[in-house]
Amino acid sequence: MYSVNKKTNSGTRSGVLVLSIDGVAVFAAGTGQDSHVQEKLGTLWKNRDLRPLPAMFTLKGTSEPITVLSFAAAATGCFVLYRHDGGDPLYEFVSSVDFSADILRHFVTDPYEAITVVDHEARVRYMSPVHEKFFGIQRGDASGADVNTIIENSRLAAVLRSGKTEVGQIQTMRGKSRVVSRTPITNxxxxIVGAIGQVMFKSPAAVETLSAEIKRLRQEINFYERELPRMREAGPGLEFIIGQSEAVRKLKERIEKVAPLDVSVLLVGESGVGKDLVAHAIHQLSRRRIKDMVLVNAAAIPGNLVEAELFGYDGGAFTGAEKRGRTGKFEEADHTTLFLDEIGDMPLDIQVKVLRTLQDGSFQRVGSSTQRRSDFRLISASNRDFQRMLASNDFRLDLFYRISAVTIRVPPLRERLEDVPLLATAFLERFMRRHQIQDKYFGPGVIEYLQSLPWPGNIRQLQHTIERAVIFSERNEISCDDCDVPLELGTGIVLEGIDDPFSDDHTTPPSSGRPVAVRKAKAQVETDMILDALRRFEGNKKKAAEYLGISRSHLYKKLSELDPGL
Incomplete structure (x- = not known):
């Protein structure tokens, strides 16, 4: 028995073919009437036990590409056929991927990729099961309804009118905020034949979490980008600590004494003094130098990720964890040195677990009950005032004793201004070599000018100043005007009596060659610096003090002298 749809003309691009259990055509319409198509589909249907037919596939060996949807029911095979031109992306996808139907099914049913589809009249044509459940709709009940009667605050109709995609929009539905996208669909x-609405994130907080993670990764990348050139150029270690001042000589002596000893070292000093260089030097002179030192910047890791970063985790330990798990920094540092920078910023709950590991070298990965051990040497660094942190219980006393078997203070640049000529020359030569720049040199008075500045940003600020001078100087000779130091530092007046929390006697020893200033001029410059720092950080005294390189107590004292109301 065979029937033909007489209304279908031979030029149609679609069709239907129904085959009996033994491959005989029982109904054909449109493209399904083509004998060649019937022969090929009949062969596939007869061999279905050996090679099951996928729900969607491309029929090969025909004059034009034909996409086939297959259905089997009641011992018959039904095939929906569609001819299309070569180069059609849909055809290329279906013909290249034999599990294309499974992929499409994933897209329309996966709860993390859930969609709502409307036609050109903004009527719902499809809604993913997870959306139906969210809106309390029975399966298929939304089909044909105006989308605005189903989804509150929907803008799919507006997208149909404008033809413009909307991405990352916040939409409130049933009392919950979602981050959504709306995309018009064209033939x-x-x-425009319709539009698709999709939930990108379950809440704005999820976007903030993702943004915080991206920020953390950028901070970590910047940290390692800054460290990598120094590690490559460090050589023996001490040679990279530039200077011949008494302060640097004593620092190097301490490094040489402590490096061979397998004890924990705490490096303290202001931001930018080069604590990381000291850590590299200690490692290079130790018996653990065979393996690279492992670096961790505690300040760059969000509190909820510190534990996983330090101890590692097993696969599936938490949402977003790698399936194979991940090795932590303690584990990576086995038989080498672990440099824990900015340890003063470590959360108290993590301090307890770090202390336990430092006591016997044992730890557990997140999500695991297996005890692991690591043999490492710890070098810690911080620009925080531990005396105040211990007094305010912001840092554990037992952990402080554990990390500070030996404490080394790295002096600020203002205590070793006689090293500025060597440092400036080294930074100049290194920058020119790295960027293939030639014939730049310091003009008359530049070094003396640099020596006259207080450098609250220390060596790092000096380095950046030299690099900017090389970049922006119009001539080969670098002048004082090229040394673009911030306005509050562009003076020969040097502040004395700066309260240094890392100094033994909280005084700043005089350095040879430092200029002497008139008391009145000095006081005015000091006032200008303090007020500018407060404006820069919008009244935040903690950040202003850190920027100026002074303690908060000294800042409060100066503010009270300027204006008791500040």
Whole structure:
């Protein structure tokens, strides 16, 4: 028995073919009437036990590409056929991927990729099961309804009118905020035939979490980008600590004494003094130098990720964890040195677990009950005032004793201004070599000018100043004007009596060659610096003090002298 749809003309691009259990055509319409198509589909249907037919596939060996949707029911096979031109992306996808139907099914049913589809009249044509459940709709009940009657605050109709995609929009539905996207859909002729709405994130907080993670990764990348050139150029270690001042000589002596000893070292000093260089030097002179030192910047790791970063985790330990798990920094540092920078910023709950590891070298990965051990040497660094942190219980006393078997203070640049000529020259030569710049040199008075500045940003600030001078100087000779130091530092007046929390006697020893200033001029410059720092950080006294390189107590004292109301 065979029936033909007489209304279908031979030029149609679609069709239907129904085959009996033994492959005989029982119904054909449109493209399904083509004998060649019937023969090929009949062969596939007869061999279905050996090679099951996928729900969607491309029929090969025909004059034009034909996409086939197959259905089997009641011992018959039904095939929906569609001819299309070569180069059609849908055809290329279906013909290249034999599990294309499974992929499409994933897209329309996966709860993390859930969609709502409307036609050109903004009527719902499809809604993913997870969306139906969210809106309390029975399966398929939304089909044909105006989208605005189903989804509150929907803008799919507006997207149909404008033809413009909306991404990352916040939409409130049933009392919950979601971050959504809305995309118009066009046919090959460019006509808008519908639109798709999709939930990108379950809440704005999820976007903030993702943004925080991206920020953390950028901070970590910047940290390692800054460290890598120094590690490559460090050589023996001490040679990279530039200077011949008494302060540097004593620092190097301490490094040489402590490096061979397998004890924990705490490096303290202001931001930018080069604590990381000291850590590299200690490692290079130790018996653990065979393996690279492992670096961790505690300040760059969000509190909820510190434990996983330090101890590692097993696969599936938490949402977003790698399936194979991940090795932590303690584990990576086995038989080498672990440099824990900015340890003063470590949360108290993590301090307890770090202390336990430092006591016997044992730890557990997040999500695991297996005890692991690591043999490492710890070098810690911080620009925080531990005396105040211990007094305010912001840092554990037992952990402080554990990390500070030996404490080394790295002096600020203002205590070793006689090293500025060597440092400036080294930074100049290194920058020119790295960027293939030639014939730049310091003009008359530049070094003396640099020596006259207080450098609250220390060596790092000096380095950046030299690099900017090389970049922006119009001539080969670098002048004082090229040394673009911030306005509050562009003076020969040097502040004395700066309260240094890392100094033994809280005084700043005089350095040879430092200029002497008139008391009145000095006081005015000091006032200008303090007020500018407060404006820069919008009244935040803690950040202003750190920027100026002074303690908060000294800042409060100066403010009370300027104006008791500040």
């Amino acid at each position: 090959p002729e460019g006509q």
